[in-house]
Amino acid sequence: MSAPTAEALGRLWADGYTVVPAVVTGSLLERLRTEADAMVTAFEDGHRSEDFWHFTREGESAPVLFRIHNLEQQPGAPLAAGLFATGPLHHLAETILGGPARARVIAMIVKMPQVAAAVPWHRDRTDAEPGRAINLSLFLDDSDASNGALEFVPGSHLLADDAEVEKVRTAGPVLTIGAVAGDVAVHDVRTVHASRPNTTPRPRRSLVIEFVPDTTEAP
Structure with a gap:
């Protein structure tokens, strides 16, 4: 497993997000x-x-899956439950939190x-205070600006609880973060972020x- 460098950890604490490459590889990633x-x-x-969240596009009838919640409880997800x-x-x-950590929720x-x-x-x-709750996103596929990459406003995890998200986004800067399969994007739960549509x-x-x-x- 790849470990975060000091530079990556510094970016997380300063900007509210970072990417750790090649955390899961080989047969586990493929499975x-x-x-x-x-x-x-x-x-x-x-x-x-109720755990398979979906929406319907305007003018169409076919549902579009966008999230599987409570992944550890799904009969078809023993490997995810193991993670x-x-x-x-x-x-x-x-490593990031500096001691024993507990997983609270997992979704795809x-x-x-x-x-x-x-x-x-x-x-x-x-x-949660900055640095006390983090989301780890393990990418199963390569991610770039055209197929749904994550976007962040650096430093926004340090803003007040009542900061207006749209004002924060408009003030920017907004950075798009690419990743390859097996990488993990880490972000503070307080960080202002979004993700792009998939046009590919x-x-x-x-x-x-x-x-x-x-x-x-x-909680």
């Missing part, structure tokens, strides 16, 4: 991709549940080819786990 393929195919074949319980993302979170973000919409600008939550024939999927120090009280 996670196969697992993700099967869940997307199940949705396309008609599977529905939620232990393994390389836990080790990375513990799905940017379906040519139909995925942009995710609006937002902060995940503001009820390539999928863009990521497994997102929020981590907090193990001593943090459950």
Whole structure:
């Protein structure tokens, strides 16, 4: 597993995000991709549940999958459940947070080819101090500006809880962050961010786990 460099950690604390390359590689990455393929195919074949979040584009009837919530509870996701319980993302979170870490939630973000919409600008939550709650996004596919890359406003995790997201975005700067399959994008849950639509024939999927120090009280 790749470990974050001092430069990458410094960027995280200063800017609210960083990318750690090649955290998951080889057979585990390929098996996670196969697992993700099967869940997307199940949705396309008609599977529905309250954890499979989807929308319908204007003027069309076909639902578009965009998130599978409570991923560790899905029958078709034993490998993702394993990552939620232990393994390389836990080790990375513990390195970043400086001690034992606990996973709070895991989901798969799905940017379906040519139909995925942009995710609006937002902060995940503001009820944690800067540096006390982080999201790790493990990319199962290469991500760039054309297929749904993440975008961040650097330093926005340090803003007040009531900072207006749209004003923050307009003031900028806005940086687009690319990644390749196996990389992990790390961001503070307070950071103002969004993601682009997918206008390509390539999928863009990521497994997102929020981590907090193990001593943090459950909300």
